[in-house]
Amino acid sequence: MIRSSLSRALAGAILLATGVPASPVFSQSNRPPAELAYTQLADPDQEAQAQLLMEELRCLVCQGQSIADSDAEMAGDMRALVRERIAAGESPQAIREWLIERYGDYVTYDPPLSWITAPLWIAPLLLLALGIFIARRSFRRRRAQ
Incomplete structure (x- = not known):
């Protein structure tokens, strides 16, 4: 068991040293x-x-x-x-x-809504409000011309 862990670590070190990207084979166990x-x-x-x-x-x-x-x-x-x-x-x-x-x-x-996740919940509402504001302003300018 220790031997297989060492051989995996050695293989990973060789791949990193040679610049070869790691293969998905190393991400799954047997x-x-x-x-x-x-x-x-x-x-x-x-x-x-x-x-x-x-x-x-x-x-x-x-x-x-x-x-x-x-x-x-x-x-x-x-x-x-x-x-x-x-x-x-x-x-x-x-x-x-x-x-x-x-x-x-x-x-x-x-x-869940918490202080940490609040930006995730509030950002879409703020972006929607900003979009409505820009659209109204654009329509008002076109009507005024």
């Missing part, structure tokens, strides 16, 4: 996917709840995909975790809160 990563729950209602929640959660590796769409190993682990907890009777909201507590607000596509 372990099999989690049991429920690619298997649906037997209960269709629970699977529907799991799917809805997985669409709301961001893959921390891909960053542009939900964990439902991502093939990254971590997304598979998160899908398995969501399905396991829903099968155990935990509510999707409780699972979502636990993941936010563990990984931060970034894990969700719908971050």
Whole structure:
């Protein structure tokens, strides 16, 4: 085990030293996917709840995909975790809160309103108001001419 870690580190160092970009091969491990990563729950209602929640959660590796769409190993682990907890009777909201507590607000596509995320919520409103102001001003100038 130590030998394989050393050989991976040595291979990474050689690639960095030679200027060759790192391959995706080094980003995935050799372990099999989690049991429920690619298997649906037997209960269709629970699977529907799991799917809805997985669409709301961001893959921390891909960053542009939900964990439902991502093939990254971590997304598979998160899908398995969501399905396991829903099968155990935990509510999707409780699972979502636990993941936010563990990984931060970034894990969700719908971050809660707080002082840190306030610019994300306020910026679209300010830009809309600015657009309306500019449009009204432009229309008034055209009417005056």
